[in-house]
Amino acid sequence: MIANPFEELFLRLNSLESKTETLLKKIDSMSQESKENNDRLTIQQLSQEYSLCRSTIHKFMKDGRLKYHKFGRKTLFKRVDIEKCITTKGKHM
DSSP states (O other), X not given: OOOOHHHHHHHHHHHHHHHHHHHHHHHHHHHHHXXXXXXXXXXXXXXXXXXXXXXXXXHHHHXXXXXXXXXXXXXXXXXXXXXXXXXXXXXXX
């Protein structure tokens, strides 16, 4: 007797879905670890990661919306402060 081909396809699809879920969870946890390990960003990193132009970043700094730390000539931003600035949508902190 020939097995139902749709049953086999259904089983394979379920297997793929569970494997995809596992991979997505691993990617998410790796992303979280990466963000935690890279706690501070330079202006260039901030610009690239959040798709902000440098003039916008400087404006946010000047207006006091974005906290920053100077180390010699280097300006660094805490990821927490960046997230706060972006989620406040233009309101001063």
